Amino acid sequence: MDNQIEPTGKLNARMFGKLAVIAVMMFGFGYLLVPLYKQICELTGVNILTSQEMKVKPIDNSQIDKSRTITVEFDANAQGPFRFRPTVNSMQVHPGEMTQVLYEVVNTQKRSIEAQAIPSYAPQEAAAHFKKVECFCFQQQTLEASQAKQMPVVFYLDPALPKDVKTITLSYTFFEIAKPEKTVELKSAVAG
Template identity: 75%
Template sequence: MADPADSQANQGKVESRKLNKQMLGKLLVIAVLMFGFGYGLVPVYKKICEVTGVNFLTPKDATVEAPANTQVDKSRTITVEFDGNSQGPWRFRPTVSSLQVHPGEMTQVVYEVVNKQSRKMDAQAIPSYAPQQAAAFFKKVECFCFTQQTLGPNQAKEMPVVFYIDPAIPKDVKLITLSYTFFEIAGQPDKAG
């Protein structure tokens, strides 16, 4: 004969399994709903951002132009002449002799140097300006004159100068000459090469 205590224990196990399966089903439904809710938030968030104009990265019209630099004085043009002098057996010159620039406009010019020697050379470029008052308004952002240059034997190198002219420059200045003197740094020639 079956013990009523065993029968009750088996019935408790069956009921416990039934409750566990129900709980597992509820948890799976909740997990699927949470995933769906998170996935559905992306288009809702994009739409909210588009409507409010907050944090919307892609414009509706692909033909939108980049904003203009309002610090450029398009009403004025200044001619900048470039000059290169060298103290030593190498060639040093700008790739263009002059440019027309507007005050505030970022401009780049390239100088080229060729070491005609069969040894390594360390050199430095020193700028000068004419008229002298233009020096305070000639703003170099990048320049080979900021650092010492090392050229290998018979090496050619192109070196950029990125600059703008401060729009506060006096209106009577219409021509600026930027001249560099390129010279070997004394006492540092490479005797081995």
């Protein structure tokens, strides 16, 4: 018989050898894939990620009017058991420039208080051009007993602000929100 069947052990050894070569080739291909990909991208000009390309200068915000400077003054009034103030009295701002200011409030009571802030502007015509992106005045604030809190106002001035406006005053009145008497009476009746 010329066609003899090879022993099973030799077949297994030959198959193992073939599989080992394939595994080494797959590992090598995976290892070389990243540098190969970068080379292909550089040659074709697709998805260039070279260090020189990454040193791009940031684009200036063309919405900022750097030819004008407006003084924004900050004011705070408290109607209730609070200490309330801005962290700065004024800032120089260019129209279109995003700016942030912090206000600080301290609850001077030994109880939790719900409060709200209401803004006002001077001159009145500036109100339409004072754009708040984030403000503590958008929602009620809960202050725990003796809690101090810093609250941000993020804003920009619309570049369409009239040219004769050189100073704007942003004033907040911070006041306690009284609980409705019916709610208090209802809770007393349920507790009793």
